[in-house]
Amino acid sequence: MRDVTYLRPGNVRDAVQLYRTTPGCRPLAGGTDLMVMLHAGTLRPAPRAVLDLWSLPELKGVRRANDVLEIGAAEPYTGIIGSRDAQESVPALVAAARTIGAAQIQNRGTLGGNLANASPAGDTLPVLLAYDAVVVTDRRSIPIDEFFVGYRKTALADDELITAVRLPLGRDVVFRKVGTRAAQAISKVVLAVSREPARIAIGSVAEIPLRARRAEVALERNDIAGAVAAVADDIRPIDDVRSTAAYRRQVTQNVLRELLDAFARG
């Protein structure tokens, strides 16, 4: 690992200031991906500094306010899994958080990190899409739908920091992850589906976590078979070390059918 300056601001205002003024600076919100990439030397461009946001009190906590649940950007998955509010109002997010890595990873990993990292395989990201989550930054709110703009690219400005994620209450979302093994696996396909409103969000099947628009249109018409057929055109899977394009296409359809059938049965 090359020399990297470690910065640890005391509050969000200082963090934004440091981020703006430090060249080659990379936010660190847990480090479960970043540290691996730093060690392997695969981070491009190689950062000259890391800005550790993980301990900032303003970025912690799970809070219920009016009709939203707000989760701090640096709240670790363990906190989300253990939060009664999260369990009650966003159980699919809790289910997704439980599938991420091992306990040690869940103790460090955060929603802010998962979002900023923008991996197409990020396990919480389809769930956030299915909930129509809002990404709150130091300066604005970004609908999750507009957040992922390309492979590992987000709508964040160069000096913009995620501070929280807001999720609506009372939406029924189901989640299913298909990985190589029962735990500690990166997904081959990961789906989150809401019936009302119709949301079908899928990870690991394109360069970004995406909403399956054509399938959603069919679902709005209560056309389950149509949704299952259409989803094949919504996704752009590839062959890689974890799976094949053909498998991802087939399993996306199979799992979607299973999840929609389950909704139909209530």
Add this chain to the structure above:
Amino acid sequence: MVTTSTIGRSVPRREGAAKVTGAALYTDDLVVADAWYGQTVRSTIPRGRIRSITLDPEFDWERVVVVTADDIPGENVVHLIRDDQPVLARVGGEIRHREEPILLLAAPDRNTLEEAVRHVRIDYDPAEPVYALEEATEVYSTINIRKGKDFEDVEGVELVVERSFRVGLQEQLYIEPQGAIAIPWRERGAGSREPGVTIIGSLQCPYYVHRALKRALKLTDEQAVVVQAETGGGFGGKEEYPSMVAIHAALLARKAGRPVRLIYDRHEDLAATTKRHPGVIRHRTGVKKDGTLLSQDIEIVLDGGGYCTLTPVVLSRAAIHATGPYSCPNVRIHARAVATNTPPNGAFRGFGAPQSLFAAELMVEHVAERLGMSSVDLRRKWMLRLGDTTATGQTLTESVGAELVLDAALKAASAVGRSGGRAVKRGRGLSLVFHGSGFTGSGEKKLQGTLAMEALADGTFRILTASTEIGQGTKTIFCQLAADALGVGLDKVDLAPQDTSLVPDSGPTVASRTAMIVGRLVQEAATEIKDRLQRERAPIKVQKSYVQPDSIHWDETTYTGDAYPIYAWACTIADVDVDMTTGEVRVTDLVTAVDCGKALHPVMAEGQIEGGTLQAVGWATIEEIKMKDGGYQNDRLATYLIPTALDAPRIKTILVENPYSRGPFGAKGIGELPMDGPAPAIIAAIHDATGVWLDEIPATPERVLAACASR
């Protein structure tokens, strides 16, 4: 005082407390003053020649030590079977696989080391690589086994079944990566002996490393000292590869004039070290309509990778086990191992037998299906019994456990209920396997493993052996056997360190031989000491070497005779859930009955069986290595996945004690056996659940779903 024997009792492990409290010191835990860090620079092409090695003048090379092939004082060869693998590829020399070692660096700190690595440039003249087994023309070894008539000449055959099977690479994934620390001896003034080197490392076979060091560094027996540190698993992966690591560390230490630590990280370990041989096995089986087995014709092709390593021996075990545990009057086995431009494959628990038994056991299923018979009934008809002869013409005269384990497993499995969810289909499969304990053929005779024991003046005893503890329980079992024969308490017996300057060559810790072959030497040495103590006073030292019984005959040229001193047997019944939505296979329950001769330590015997079983479940279901340009794509723990606790089936182990007359208390080797049975049982269970036969493992969801779709 009367002491009670601990044989058959699960006493605490010798090194167990230190391991679970973290007090045990593995190689990378050892603090060695003034040691530098070492690093291996490896080839980035699969095949070609090295045109040049350039050290960038921008970097100050005085800060580090550089070792190339020109710095090797002895022969540039990693000593093993064939002298084909260089310690370091030289300029102008051939590159036969990716990750082939070319240059070594050592530096006082890791940052300097990394900086130096970035300033090494290697230019190549690439050549066209060979990957496919079908295209490989260079052959490392061939084995032909002939019993009775040629397939076409056998009379009375009413049905011929043909099938081809394919098995994949597998990584041993010991929990501690490869590593060695080399400590050069200081000159001891004028007229002193030539300086030597001490290696402390994570390894299975101290004397393999010793021989390899002597040859590459031109050292005498005394100048090379190899010490095993506490070792975090091996599974065969630390049989031959540590010789390479140790030579590299020693070359750096010699040039640096100071200790050098050469510890692989997981990525390097996965990318560069040996794997289980992949291969293709083709069967032709001739039977009568009533199921009578008349003829087996088997072709095995194993992929050796870029260098020979232990491939001929792996191939031998694959060939000898290729019929399965069945009695067939006419057998033809043609086995060959070929070279490809991939990293060399090597020793891994089971050593070729899991590959060929996978095919043999599924063949039983296919023949049974064609005959419309139950495959269990067919196995009963075919299986080896006392007095039967194997493919090599070995007559089985004792401890034949096929029927015992089959009955025991069926009895234990009968209670397992069947249930299935909406999209989940359940299935059950069975396999019957055998595994030769100890070295093949004349191996033990040639090796003459030696062990010594001392009675000390303070009333304690010390076992001197090169057999290593790699998690399988050597230390505990040897002390149990010695204490029992001496008639003393366990606390009176200890082992000397596994240090080649102290202990004799007991042979390598491999081939399911340690408890059975070396354990017997422990008994013999202890018995002699006890006898001599009637007349003499301590200190007494005795030494015992393996003597092959006159009854064992083996002809290497015709591949006939007693291939192994004895066989261990196992029957495995696997229950699987196949998720028809995703193709995911979950092995839910697994029963395995194992004829181990005698369980010297039942808890550790069960532990061996459970661990080996889970390793086999991984090989059969999820452990997949995809190749790209001659390298492994799954070269990190994020991409090379083994089963977790959540993926593990409920395993029920039944120990069947069917003693072997020459094993200590009847014990037979079982270290490798549990690797053999689960894969074919799981594939048969998948068929039972889905109606689909897979001919290739791992049974990944991708393969299962594709097979179900094309049905």
